Amino acid sequence: MSDAVEIRAVDPAHADARRCFEAYFAELDSRSDTGFDPDAGISAEPHELTPPAGRLLIAYRGGEPVGCGAVKHHPGAPSEIKRMWVSTSARGLGLGRRLLGELEAEARASGATVARLETNRALTEAIGLYRSAGYREVAAFNDEPFADHWFEKAL
Numbered sequence: 001m002s003d004a005v006e007i008r009a010v011d012p013a014h015a016d017a018r019r020c021f022e023a024y025f026a027e028l029d030s031r032s033d034t035g036f037d038p039d040a041g042i043s044a045e046p047h048e049l050t051p052p053a054g055r056l057l058i059a060y061r062g063g064e065p066v067g068c069g070a071v072k073h074h075p076g077a078p079s080e081i082k083r084m085w086v087s088t089s090a091r092g093l094g095l096g097r098r099l100l101g102e103l104e105a106e107a108r109a110s111g112a113t114v115a116r117l118e119t120n121r122a123l124t125e126a127i128g129l130y131r132s133a134g135y136r137e138v139a140a141f142n143d144e145p146f147a148d149h150w151f152e153k154a155l
Contacts (some may be wrong), residue, residue, distance in 0.1 A: 004061060004062070005059050005060065005061045005066065005067075005090065005093060005095055005098070006059070006060045006061075007057050007058070007059045007060075007067075007098060007099060007102055008057065008058065008060070009055055009056065009057055010056055010057070010058040011046075011050065011056070012045075012046035012049040012050060012056045012070070013046045016058055016065040017046075017056055017058065017068070019065055020058060020065050020067070020068040020083075020085060021038075021068070021083065023085065023087065024068065024083060024085035025038050027085065028120065028123075028146070031120075031122040031123065032120055032122050032146070033122065034146075036120075036146055040145055040146070041144050041145055041146050041147075042080075042082075042118075042142055042143075042144045044070055044072065044082040044083055048072050049070045049071075049072065049082075049083075052073065052110075053072065053073060054070060054071050054072040054073055055070065055071055055103075055106050056068065056069075056070045056083070057069050057070070057099060057102055057103065057106075059086070059090070059095055059098070059099060061089075061090055065087075066086065066087040066089060066090035066095070067085060067086040067087060067090055067095050067096070067099055068083055068084075068085050068099070069081065069082075069083060069084040069085070069099040069100065069102075069103050070082045070083045070103070071103045071106045071107050071110075071115075073107070073110040073111075073112065074112075075110075075111070077112075078107075078112055078113075078114035078115060078116045078152060079106075079107035079110060079112035079114075079115050079116070080115075080116050080117065081100070081103050081104075081107075081115055081116070081117040082117070084096065084099060084100065084103075084117070084126065086099070091125075096125075096126070096129050097129060097133065100129065100130075100133055101133075103115070104153070104155060107155055108155045112155060113154065113155055114152055114153065114154055114155060115135075115152065115153050115155055116138075116141060116150070116151065116152045117130065117135070117150075117151050117152075118140075118141075118142065118144050118147035118149065118150045118151070119147060119148070119149050119151070120146050120147060120148055120149075121148040121149065127149060130151050131151075133153070134153050135151035135152065135153045136151065136152065136153070137149055137150065137151055138150050138151065138152050
């Protein structure tokens with residue numbers, strides 16, 4: 001059924017991007033015991049998610065945005081996976097794994113040999129996905145206040 005989902009690159013300033021980010025932030029805020037403030041953490045601003053600096057992917061099902069993920073490139077350093085989110089209406093379709101795979105491909109295409117990401121302990125599904133996709137937990141590589149787990153994967 002995940003074949004009915006189309007993933008495409010989208011301008012981070014597009015209304016669909018804002019819609020996905022707002023839903024992602026609201027979910028993080030509701031699931032975390034500390035709440036979530038997107039302005040307090042590591043940036044993922046539109047100019048950082050636009051080629052050549054990065055890319056934003058949005059998943060569409062029936063023309064509606066149901067997931068997103070982004071990658072920030074750092075020449076000569078690991079790329080960062082950011083803003084991974086799948087709507088509750090599209091969970092269970094393997095969409096998170098598809099998005100992650102496409103973001104890793106974007107990182108490889110930029111010349112990165114490692115992808116990194118961080119996440120909160122409340123996001124148990126994400127932690128399970130990252131581990132099953134070959135990410136290993138590492139020491140904190142940034143000062144993201146919302147993160148409890150830091151992961152990386154050789155590409």
